[in-house]
Amino acid sequence: MSSINIAIDGPAGAGKSTVAKGIAKKLGYIYVDTGALYRAIGVFALRKGINTKDADGVSAVLKDITVELKFVDGVQKVFLCGEDVSIEIRTPEASMAASNVSAIPAVRAFLLDLQRDIAKKNNCLMDGRDIGTVVLPDAQIKIFMTADVEERAMRRYKELQEKGINDSYEQVLEEMKERDYQDSNRPIAPLKPAEDSVIFDSTGHTLEQSIDELSALIGEKI
Numbered sequence: 001m002s003s004i005n006i007a008i009d010g011p012a013g014a015g016k017s018t019v020a021k022g023i024a025k026k027l028g029y030i031y032v033d034t035g036a037l038y039r040a041i042g043v044f045a046l047r048k049g050i051n052t053k054d055a056d057g058v059s060a061v062l063k064d065i066t067v068e069l070k071f072v073d074g075v076q077k078v079f080l081c082g083e084d085v086s087i088e089i090r091t092p093e094a095s096m097a098a099s100n101v102s103a104i105p106a107v108r109a110f111l112l113d114l115q116r117d118i119a120k121k122n123n124c125l126m127d128g129r130d131i132g133t134v135v136l137p138d139a140q141i142k143i144f145m146t147a148d149v150e151e152r153a154m155r156r157y158k159e160l161q162e163k164g165i166n167d168s169y170e171q172v173l174e175e176m177k178e179r180d181y182q183d184s185n186r187p188i189a190p191l192k193p194a195e196d197s198v199i200f201d202s203t204g205h206t207l208e209q210s211i212d213e214l215s216a217l218i219g220e221k222i
């Protein structure tokens with residue numbers, strides 16, 4: 001029997017990961033955060049002192065990289081060359097590095113089969129930028145989740161504060177705008193809604209409201 005795949009795409013801070021985790025739990029599916037894969041590659045390049053915008057430099061070291069996702073009690077952990085980097089990949093520096101390396105075609109090709117393989121073997125909600133358009137064009141349900149950039153930046157700012165990272169709100173907002181621009185305007189697999197996706201705007205919604213509304217929508221379709 002083939003697996004059920006739900007694609008959730010959208011810009012940073014739209015609430016994709018929290019909402020997708022909540023829904024995955026309700027449905028008993030796994031939640032796959034594909035941004036973590038790009039973040040792991042970004043962290044590898046940062047550690048090696050490679051400019052994360054240097055396509056040739058980053059492409060040349062892909063042969064030295066292994067990235068794995070493991071699911072421990074339903075929680076995703078990311079392993080870079082065997083090391084658990086799940087925490088290190090969450091810094092603002094890693095966010096920008098991930099956005100930079102994700103524009104490199106060899107990096108996207110490197111991560112494609114890994115993502116498809118997980119989706120083939122598991123009922124899952126997979127979150128990213130190009131899941132509905134490129135990775136899983138046949139996903140049974142595609143959701144494009146967005147929200148106003150100021151609200152997304154405020155959510156991200158609060159998350160960072162909770163982790164003890166004291167970037168200012170203005171700094172977080174500027175980085176988010178830059179990442180939105182880069183992710184939406186790159187020539188390969190840009191962030192955009194799949195034609196057959198449902199657009200969901202979470203501006204002004206609490207996470208609980210978003211989870212309830214999207215669960216109802218998904219419930220109608222599967």
Ligand code: DC
Binds near residue numbers: 034035039099129131
């Ligand atoms: O979802 P995130 O913020 O953790 O993603 C980090 C970066 O990785 C994001 O700015 C763009 C890139 N990314 C991508 O290009 N394609 C995906 N499917 C997921 C993330």
